[in-house]
Amino acid sequence: MNRLFHVPLSPFCRKVRLSLAEKRIEVELVEERYWEQEPDFLRRNPAGKVPVLKMGGNTLAESGPICEYIEEVHPEPPLMPREPLARHEVRRLVMWFDDKFHHEVTSKLLYERVNKKIMGMGYPESKNVKMGAQKIKYHLDYMGWLLDQRRWLAGDVMTLADFAAAAHLSSLDYISDVDWNRNATVKDWYAKIKSRPAFRSILADQVPGFPPPQHYADLDF
Amino acid sequence: MNRLFHVPLSPFCRKVRLSLAEKRIEVELVEERYWEQEPDFLRRNPAGKVPVLKMGGNTLAESGPICEYIEEVHPEPPLMPREPLARHEVRRLVMWFDDKFHHEVTSKLLYERVNKKIMGMGYPESKNVKMGAQKIKYHLDYMGWLLDQRRWLAGDVMTLADFAAAAHLSSLDYISDVDWNRNATVKDWYAKIKSRPAFRSILADQVPGFPPPQHYADLDF
Structure with a gap:
C-alpha cells in the first residue's frame, strides 16, 4: 500500500493528495x-519536511518532484500538457504558488494562526497576519486576470498549476482567510475544482482545535 | 539572439547559465x-525575479521551470536521466539546494554580505552570517556523504543537481565563504565541475565593489 506522510493543512501535501486522487491512486x-x-x-x-510518499518500495520527497514522478509513472489522466512551452507555464505557476504565494500569504496567515499553535511556538504575530491578508488580494486579482484569458490557470485544461493554487486556497479557506466575493471568476474556478471527486478527502479534513467554518466543505459556498 | 536577464552572483541565474553553456546554447x-x-x-x-530567459520569441521565468524547458527542447547533452526514479532524485536535490540550502546558507551569507549592500539595504546582520557559516558545514557533509556513494550528486552521471549545487557554492566561493578543506570528496567534485568549459563565464564574473579572491577562478584551488 502507498503511504503519504503528511499534515492535513499543508498545501504541499494537499497538492500531492489531489494528484494521487485525480489519478485514482490509493x-x-x-x-x-x-x-x-x-x-x-x-x-x-533528511530535509525533515512533509510530504514524503512511499510508493512501490521507493521513498519520495519534495512535493514538486513527487508530482512530476507521479505524472511520469501514471500519466493518465494527464495533469501536464505535452508541449514544452505549455509545460513551462504549468511549472512556472506551480512555483508562483509554492514559492511567492506561500511566502507572501500562506506562511503569513496559516503558519501564524495554526502551525505556531500546533507546534507550541506561541501566538500569531499581527504584523504578519495583516501583511498576508493584504497580499492575498493581489494574488486573487492575478488569478482572475489569468482566468479571464484561459479556462484554467495555465491554459484550457486543468493541470498541476490548478492543484497547487487550490491546495493553498483550500488550506486558507479552512481558516476563513479567503474572501470569495473579491473575484467572481476565481470563485467559479474554485467551485469547479472543489466539486471534483479528487477534492473529497481534503474537504473532510478535521484539525483538532480548529473546526472548519460551515462553508468550507459546502460545494455551493 | 537569446537573452538572459540575470544578476551575476544569483545561484538561480547561474544554474540556468550552466545549463545553457553545457548545451552550447548562445x-x-x-x-x-x-x-x-x-x-x-x-x-x-510579474513575480519580479531573475532569471528571465527570452528564447525563440518566448519569455520564460523561474529557474527550475526554465531548466526543465531547456532540457525538453535541447535534450543533448542530457542533464536529466531518463528513468522516473532517477529523475525524481535529480529534482529532489535541485530543491534541496534551491530551497533548503538557499534558506539556510546562501540567503544568510551572500544576501547579507553582498545583496544588501548592492540594494542599499544596510549592513550584514552578524547573527545571520554566523548561522549561515555554521549551517554550510552540515550541507558540505551531506554532499560528501552522497558523493561517497555516487560519482555525481544524484547518481553516476552529471545532472542539473550538480549544477544547482555548484551554482550556490560558486556564488559563496566568490565571497570566500566555502571551506574547501572540510571535505576532500566535495573539493574533488567541485574541481571537476569547475574545469568544465560551461563554467568559464561564471569564473569570469566581476561584481563592482566586490573583487573575487585569487582562488575563485583558479582551477587548482
Missing part, C-alpha cells in the same frame, strides 16, 4: 509531526 | 536590477 495517509524531527522520519527525508 | 547576458521593479521587467515576469 494511498494511506499518515500524519507526521515533522517538526519534532524524529530520527525515523529524518531517515525517510 | 545567450546574451543582460544585468537586471530586479529589486527596482521596473514596469518593463515586471511585464516580462
Whole structure:
C-alpha cells in the first residue's frame, strides 16, 4: 500500500493528495509531526519536511518532484500538457504558488494562526497576519486576470498549476482567510475544482482545535 | 539572439547559465536590477525575479521551470536521466539546494554580505552570517556523504543537481565563504565541475565593489 506522510493543512501535501486522487491512486495517509524531527522520519527525508510518499518500495520527497514522478509513472489522466512551452507555464505557476504565494500569504496567515499553535511556538504575530491578508488580494486579482484569458490557470485544461493554487486556497479557506466575493471568476474556478471527486478527502479534513467554518466543505459556498 | 536577464552572483541565474553553456546554447547576458521593479521587467515576469530567459520569441521565468524547458527542447547533452526514479532524485536535490540550502546558507551569507549592500539595504546582520557559516558545514557533509556513494550528486552521471549545487557554492566561493578543506570528496567534485568549459563565464564574473579572491577562478584551488 502507498503511504503519504503528511499534515492535513499543508498545501504541499494537499497538492500531492489531489494528484494521487485525480489519478485514482490509493494511498494511506499518515500524519507526521515533522517538526519534532524524529530520527525515523529524518531517515525517510533528511530535509525533515512533509510530504514524503512511499510508493512501490521507493521513498519520495519534495512535493514538486513527487508530482512530476507521479505524472511520469501514471500519466493518465494527464495533469501536464505535452508541449514544452505549455509545460513551462504549468511549472512556472506551480512555483508562483509554492514559492511567492506561500511566502507572501500562506506562511503569513496559516503558519501564524495554526502551525505556531500546533507546534507550541506561541501566538500569531499581527504584523504578519495583516501583511498576508493584504497580499492575498493581489494574488486573487492575478488569478482572475489569468482566468479571464484561459479556462484554467495555465491554459484550457486543468493541470498541476490548478492543484497547487487550490491546495493553498483550500488550506486558507479552512481558516476563513479567503474572501470569495473579491473575484467572481476565481470563485467559479474554485467551485469547479472543489466539486471534483479528487477534492473529497481534503474537504473532510478535521484539525483538532480548529473546526472548519460551515462553508468550507459546502460545494455551493 | 537569446537573452538572459540575470544578476551575476544569483545561484538561480547561474544554474540556468550552466545549463545553457553545457548545451552550447548562445545567450546574451543582460544585468537586471530586479529589486527596482521596473514596469518593463515586471511585464516580462510579474513575480519580479531573475532569471528571465527570452528564447525563440518566448519569455520564460523561474529557474527550475526554465531548466526543465531547456532540457525538453535541447535534450543533448542530457542533464536529466531518463528513468522516473532517477529523475525524481535529480529534482529532489535541485530543491534541496534551491530551497533548503538557499534558506539556510546562501540567503544568510551572500544576501547579507553582498545583496544588501548592492540594494542599499544596510549592513550584514552578524547573527545571520554566523548561522549561515555554521549551517554550510552540515550541507558540505551531506554532499560528501552522497558523493561517497555516487560519482555525481544524484547518481553516476552529471545532472542539473550538480549544477544547482555548484551554482550556490560558486556564488559563496566568490565571497570566500566555502571551506574547501572540510571535505576532500566535495573539493574533488567541485574541481571537476569547475574545469568544465560551461563554467568559464561564471569564473569570469566581476561584481563592482566586490573583487573575487585569487582562488575563485583558479582551477587548482
